[in-house]
Amino acid sequence: MADIIIKNARILTCKSNGPKIKEHMQDLGIIERGFIAVENGIIQEVGEGDGEEFCDRHTEIIDAEYKTVLPGFVDPHTHLVHYGSRENEIELKLKGVPYIEILKMGGGILSTVRATRAASYDQLMKKMIRSLDIMLLWGTTTVEAKSGYGLNFVDEVKCLEVLRDCTHPVEIIRTYMGAHAVPEEYKDNREGYINLMTERIIPYVAEKELAEFIDCFCEEGVFSVEESERILLKGKEHGLKIKIHADEIEPMGGAELAGRIGAVSAEHLIAASDEGIEAMKEGGVIPVLLPGTSFYLRLGKYARGRKMIDMGLPVALATDYNPGTCPTESLQGIMVFASMGMGLTPQEVINAMTINSAYAIDRGDKVGSIEKGKNADILIMDAPNENYIIYHFGINHVNTVIKNGKIVVK
Ligand code: NIG
Ligand code: FE
Numbered sequence: 001m002a003d004i005i006i007k008n009a010r011i012l013t014c015k016s017n018g019p020k021i022k023e024h025m026q027d028l029g030i031i032e033r034g035f036i037a038v039e040n041g042i043i044q045e046v047g048e049g050d051g052e053e054f055c056d057r058h059t060e061i062i063d064a065e066y067k068t069v070l071p072g073f074v075d076p077h078t079h080l081v082h083y084g085s086r087e088n089e090i091e092l093k094l095k096g097v098p099y100i101e102i103l104k105m106g107g108g109i110l111s112t113v114r115a116t117r118a119a120s121y122d123q124l125m126k127k128m129i130r131s132l133d134i135m136l137l138w139g140t141t142t143v144e145a146k147s148g149y150g151l152n153f154v155d156e157v158k159c160l161e162v163l164r165d166c167t168h169p170v171e172i173i174r175t176y177m178g179a180h181a182v183p184e185e186y187k188d189n190r191e192g193y194i195n196l197m198t199e200r201i202i203p204y205v206a207e208k209e210l211a212e213f214i215d216c217f218c219e220e221g222v223f224s225v226e227e228s229e230r231i232l233l234k235g236k237e238h239g240l241k242i243k244i245h246a247d248e249i250e251p252m253g254g255a256e257l258a259g260r261i262g263a264v265s266a267e268h269l270i271a272a273s274d275e276g277i278e279a280m281k282e283g284g285v286i287p288v289l290l291p292g293t294s295f296y297l298r299l300g301k302y303a304r305g306r307k308m309i310d311m312g313l314p315v316a317l318a319t320d321y322n323p324g325t326c327p328t329e330s331l332q333g334i335m336v337f338a339s340m341g342m343g344l345t346p347q348e349v350i351n352a353m354t355i356n357s358a359y360a361i362d363r364g365d366k367v368g369s370i371e372k373g374k375n376a377d378i379l380i381m382d383a384p385n386e387n388y389i390i391y392h393f394g395i396n397h398v399n400t401v402i403k404n405g406k407i408v409v410k
Pocket of ligand 1: 109112248325
């Protein structure tokens with residue numbers, strides 16, 4: 001018998017047996033008035049009717065009349081673990097100083113590296129848990145999180161251990177991103193830093209299972225295409241799956257690289273070329289778009305999400321939560337940029353933040369849709385339909401969050 005039944009619900013199941021593409025991104029697999037039965041953390045059944053046959057006197061019944069029920073959001077790209085904040089950069093940004101210039105001046109990522117190195121394991125854990133609490137309140141139930149503010153052996157491992165040891169309802173998928181910037185002490189010896197990663201840190205991270213993915217900031221002035229390829233392939237050799245920050249600001253050929261080396265996903269892609277998009281399609285790479293970052297960097301330009309969907313790529317969306325280019329934990333906040341900025345429909349946006357983002361972190365079989373046998377990660381929104389969630393923007397529509405069958409927000 002069910003532990004929980006949600007009934008009278010307008011359910012957006014986001015059902016699919018693979019990443020959604022083209023017109024399927026427009027389809028939310030809606031059940032107009034249905035039920036979801038949850039048992040032992042798993043979705044036992046979903047369908048039309050009220051699911052009475054799954055109830056006994058122990059079952060908790062949630063009446064979701066006039067509400068919208070959807071899968072817990074999956075955020076497939078965040079820089080969750082870091083210390084400090086960078087509100088001091090607002091002034092520089094407003095003056096028009098480019099992001100990469102701030103980094104070259106020793107600010108940006110490097111200033112967060114200094115704060116993160118100085119922070120203890122406990123301080124990092126505490127700050128991260130505050131962010132996870134916010135994510136959960138706003139409907140995120142699974143998150144990918146990268147290291148990349150330690151940039152040496154000890155501090156990268158410290159950050160990955162914080163991610164590994166965290167016990168929070170939001171599930172964390174870990175990525176090693178030592179190739180986020182060249183640290184100050186290697187400024188004149190970038191080869192030395194790349195060797196440190198490929199010879200020492202990557203083998204250790206893989207052996208200790210500190211990360212499942214590897215990522216690299218392939219960008220003009222950060223890591224070149226050749227360097228990125230070397231670093232990412234070393235990760236692959238050690239069993240890590242590939243993600244890549246590609247063509248965020250300059251069209252570098254990062255998307256082409258992603259297609260060529262079998263990346264699971266390529267992220268940002270604001271400046272990705274036509275050939276790059278084609279290469280991703282060929283290589284089965286999931287584009288993870290981060291429109292909050294376009295907005296916050298004042299780039300005046302978004303990734304070509306509309307074109308990617310029309311070409312048949314399974315677009316996913318993420319926050320990019322980090323202290324510099326997108327300091328927000330809220331995927332509901334990102335929805336408005338994806339829709340009004342990139343021209344995606346509310347249906348496409350929701351599929352991109354649930355089922356497609358689950359595939360972008362290789363969890364498409366477990367989360368991202370409301371289907372029998374999947375983890376019971378479910379949101380109940382105080383909204384009459386999916387359009388309303390995006391239309392009435394800037395507020396939190398979450399009424400209830402269920403993670404692995406437990407009510408964690410109510
Ligand atoms: O995805 N682009 C590189 N990394 C982050 C920003 C990190 C930072 O500025 O602290 C991003 O935008
Ligand atoms: Fe990022």
